[in-house]
Structure formats: C-alpha cells, structure tokens
Amino acid sequence: MTAMTAAEPLVEAEGLQTYYGRSHVLHGVSLTIRRGETVCLLGRNGMGKTTTIKSVLGFVPPRDGRVRIKGADLTGAPANRIVRQGIGYVPEGRGMFPNLTVRESLLMASRAGTDGRRDWTLERVLHTFPRLAERIDNLAGTLSGGEQQMVAIGRALMTNPDLMILDEATEGLAPLIRRDIWRVIRAIKETGIATLVVDKNVKVLLDLCDRSLIMVKGVLVHDSPSAELRARPDILQQHIGL
Numbered sequence: 586m587t588a589m590t591a592a593e594p595l596v597e598a599e600g601l602q603t604y605y606g607r608s609h610v611l612h613g614v615s616l617t618i619r620r621g622e623t624v625c626l627l628g629r630n631g632m633g634k635t636t637t638i639k640s641v642l643g644f645v646p647p648r649d650g651r652v653r654i655k656g657a658d659l660t661g662a663p664a665n666r667i668v669r670q671g672i673g674y675v676p677e678g679r680g681m682f683p684n685l686t687v688r689e690s691l692l693m694a695s696r697a698g699t700d701g702r703r704d705w706t707l708e709r710v711l712h713t714f715p716r717l718a719e720r721i722d723n724l725a726g727t728l729s730g731g732e733q734q735m736v737a738i739g740r741a742l743m744t745n746p747d748l749m750i751l752d753e754a755t756e757g758l759a760p761l762i763r764r765d766i767w768r769v770i771r772a773i774k775e776t777g778i779a780t781l782v783v784d785k786n787v788k789v790l791l792d793l794c795d796r797s798l799i800m801v802k803g804v805l806v807h808d809s810p811s812a813e814l815r816a817r818p819d820i821l822q823q824h825i826g827l
C-alpha cells in the first residue's frame with residue numbers, strides 16, 4: 586500500500602442517491618477523499634458535480650447512501666455540523682455578505698481546526714492575498730469578482746480546515762486573477778490541506794491534482810491518478826469533450 590492510500594479518509598461517501606423533487610440527479614455516487622490528497626471532480630455542465638458536493642455536506646441530503654467524515658457516520662446531519670468537522674467550503678457564487686467588510690468577513694469565519702490548530706490567522710490570509718490587505722476595510726459587495734473569490738477562499742482558510750472544497754473558484758475571472766487563485770490553491774495543497782476542486786480548466790486541474798474523478802449524468806465513471814488520465818485523451822474526449 587502506498588502512503589497515499591494508507592492516509593486517513595476524511596470523506597467517505599457511499600451510494601449517494603440525490604433528488605431535487607422528482608428529478609433524480611445522483612445515481613449511487615461513492616467517493617473517498619484522504620488526508621492531504623488533492624482531488625478534482627470533472628464533467629460537463631449539469632452532470633451533478635455541485636450536487637455531489639452539496640450532498641456530501643448535507644445541503645442537499647441524499648435520499649439514500651451514507652456519508653462518513655473522519656470515520657463518523659454523519660448521514661442526514663445538518664450541513665453546519667458536517668462542515669464543522671474540518672471542511673472549508675468555497676461555494677459556487679462565493680456566498681458573500683455584501684455589507685460586511687473584508688476584515689469582518691474573514692474574522693467571522695475564524696475558528697480553530699478540529700485538532701485545535703490556529704495556523705490560519707487574519708495576518709496569514711492577508712499575506713497570502715496581498716490584494717485583500719489593501720481592501721481590508723472595504724465592503725465585500727464593492728470588491729471585484731476576483732477579490733470576492735479571494736475573500737471566499739480566505740474565509741474558508743480561517744476555519745483551519747483539513748479539507749477545502751472549491752466549486753468553480755475561477756469561474757468568470759480574468760486570466761491574471763485566475764492564475765493568482767491557482768497559485769493559492771497550489772500553496773494550500775503544499776500545506777497538506779486536502780482539496781476537492783471543481784473547475785472548467787481541466788488542463789490545470791490534471792496538473793494540480795493527485796487524483797481525478799469524472800462524472801457523467803450523476804454517475805462517477807472514472808477515478809484514477811491524474812497522471813493516468815492525462816495519458817488517456819480518449820477518455821477526456823469521450824466524457825468531457827476535450
């Protein structure tokens with residue numbers, strides 16, 4: 586067994602069946618994310634990537650299946666309880682409070698990690714995102730899209746997570762800002778925080794992530810080390826259209 590496969594599972598989802606009303610969206614999704622691992626979830630629009638994240642976190646509870654976080658069965662638990670097990674969630678659309686300043690947005694998220702760690706302080710987040718230091722007293726609602734994304738990532742880091750989940754963190758951003766976001770995600774990876782990333786920039790993800798999953802119509806059809814998927818343009822073409 587390699588060191589990677591021996592690492593503690595942070596998230597174990599098994600057989601998730603998720604619906605929006607009568608619409609059946611996830612058809613038995615199972616996935617594991619281990620400590621320190623960087624995993625990307627690929628797939629065309631509307632395949633169920635966001636729903637997978639929301640089901641794991643309890644925002645859209647699965648109708649069937651199990652969710653374990655660090656070995657504890659939290660199936661059906663409210664989202665705030667699941668996220669408090671060491672998960673920093675950066676949702677699609679960023680979820681800003683427009684009337685809070687950057688400082689307030691970051692400080693209100695501050696808490697120790699599940700093991701008591703307080704590695705990520707306001708100072709460290711501002712050091713990571715110098716642009717935010719310049720905007721510290723501005724209202725979040727007045728920031729550019731890229732700056733808001735930085736606040737969203739910074740806020741998640743302030744919770745001292747073991748796992749960051751980033752849903753479309755670079756969507757709609759200018760190339761330079763995008764590059765900055767990728768730089769930070771790489772830096773996060775290097776600190777040993779596990780990451781689950783959903784993004785349209787497949788090439789960047791395949792370089793960045795240890796493992797790649799592909800989702801097609803609510804089913805995970807591929808799960809391999811990213812290096813293996815990089816060598817399979819046929820699979821990328823078939824499922825993602827690259």
Ligand SMILES: Nc1ncnc2c1ncn2[C@@H]1O[C@H](COP(=O)(O)OP(=O)(O)OP(=O)(O)O)[C@@H](O)[C@H]1O
Pocket residue numbers: 605608610628629630631632633634635636637
């Ligand atoms: N709140 C909702 N109510 C009803 N249907 C929904 C809802 N959210 C998503 N869906 C449907 O569920 C399916 C999966 O959507 P989901 O957002 O999980 O896909 P995705 O892979 O994340 O795609 P995208 O990249 O476009 O966000 C889609 O058919 C979508 O239309």
